[in-house]
Amino acid sequence: MELIPGVHQVDGVVGNCYIIIGDGLILIDTGLPNKTQKILDYLKNTLDCIPSDIETIILTHYHLDHSGNAYELWDSSGAKIAIHADDAGYISGEVPMPGPGGIWGLIYSIFKIFFKFKPVQPDILLHDNDKIAGMTCIHTPGHTPGSICLYDPKFDILFVGDTIRNIDGHLEAPPAKFSRNMDQVKQSIQKIAKLDFNIMLSGHGTPVMRDASIKVREFSESLK
Helix, strand or coil: CEEECCEEEECCCCCCEEEEECCCEEEECCCCCCCHHHHHHHHHHCCCCCHHHEEEEECCCCCHHHHCCHHHHHHHHCCEEEEEHHHHHHHHCCCCCCCCCHHHHHHHHHHHHHCCCCCCCCCEEECCCCEECCEEEEECCCCCCCCEEEEECCCCEEEEECCCEEECCEEECCCHHHCCCHHHHHHHHHHHCCCCCCEEEECCECCECCCHHHHHHHHHHHCC
């Protein structure tokens, strides 16, 4: 669906996948494995585009519900893949993706059997304050070591990945069982609370389409 002119969200891929239309297409996150065709169908049927129109695929972090179709989309489009340097080893296959502990670890092991992930070598290693596709990369570790947000001044949007979720109209931190360091998560939320942006698009949940930075500041204060 079109959120605002030039910015689209692909439904039904679990982790939210966003498409920015410019000189070329920019994809932010790619959803769970086995969802490639849904994304390509959206390009063809809604945007009248072909895979090679994708210029860059930016991953907000390495988790499978965000990086799951990166290889297939890279293979079909020739796009460059960008991810923060601290998460790069996980999608290249050089570092094993850790699962959660306890019962969730068992569920994760079974999950990986049905949702195969193909490693892919990133082309661009991002760092804090780097510029990419007209956006600023903001390093927000905690959920994963290399979690990032992306600020797009053209649309006044902050793409927050899983650093913040908007669930049923309420902002939430990511679940602790799926996050590496919750103290860092809180610090990262406080970091982006200092920014000004109108729209917030998260990796899960619904968009915040107005006065988003005010809501984030209020949420950040509640975490202290």
